[in-house]
Amino acid sequence: MFLILPPAPKLATLVHAYWFIEDLPGKYAGRLTRTSPIPLAVLSVNMGRPNAAEDGGLVPSVSFLGLQSRSRAWRSWSDTYFAMVMLTIPGLVRLFPNTGTGTADILLDLAALTGDASAQTLKNSVGLEQEPRRIAALLDHWLISRMSSTRLISEGKQIAMAHSILKGGGNVETAAETTQVSRRQLHRLFLRHLGMGPKSLADLERLHSSLKSVQSDSGEPIHGFSDQAHQIRSWQRRLGVTPGAYAREARTPLADHFGAQSGPSGIAYYL
Incomplete structure (x- = not known):
C-alpha cells in the first residue's frame, strides 16, 4: 500500500503530507531502496518492523530525519508498515526549533529531540494503529500538541x-x-x-525540482542551474548519478507512485 493523506488544516503550512508505506507480505523485502535529499524533514513512525539503515542496523521505531545533503539507502523486510510526516521548512522551524546542527544529515531516535515521554506517547498511540486515517488523526493530535508546547521563535x-x-x-x-x-x-x-546554509538549501531546491521534472517527464530539469554542467555536478554530488543515466533507468514502484504519478506538485523522494 502506498498512500498520501493531508494533515489537519491547522498544520497545512507545517506538514506537506502524511505518507504511508506498507509491505506486510514482504513483496519487496531485501530490496535496496534509495532516497533523495529533499527540502523537507521527515518524522517516521513504524507500525510494523522497522527497516534497516545503510549500516545494517534497524532504524528507531520513531525516527527523525533532518535535512539531508546526500542520497540514503534502506532495506525493508516483511511486516513493513510505517507512516512518514513530511515536514516543510516552516514546519521544521516551528515544531523543532534550534535543532538544525543536531539533525542535518543524521537519522535520530525522536526521543533525542523531544525526550522519552513525548516520543513514547507518539509511539504508543500511532504504533498500535493500523488504519491510515486513524493514524493521520493521531499524528495531527501529537503535532498540534507539540506546536502548543513549543515556543514560537521570532526568526x-x-x-x-x-x-x-x-x-x-x-x-x-x-x-x-x-x-x-x-x-x-x-x-x-x-x-x-x-x-545548512541558504546557499546549500537553494541547491537542494534546484536538485529537487530537477529530479521531480525527470521523474514526472514535465517541466525543465535544468531550470535554476547556470548550465547543464552545473546540473550534472549537483546530481553527481548529491545523488551519485547523472540526470541522463537516471532518466534511462527503470523507475522503482515507490518512485513511480510518489514521483511520476503525483506529478509536478509531488515530492521527488524515492529514486
Missing part, C-alpha cells in the same frame, strides 16, 4: 520568507536584504534551525 518568519525567495530562484543576497539581515546573520539562522 521563524525571516527563515520562511528567505526560503520562499530561494525556492523561487532568488539569490542569497536578495533573501538577506528582504528579511533585513546580513548574509552572515541569515547563514547563522539557517544553520541553527535547518542545519
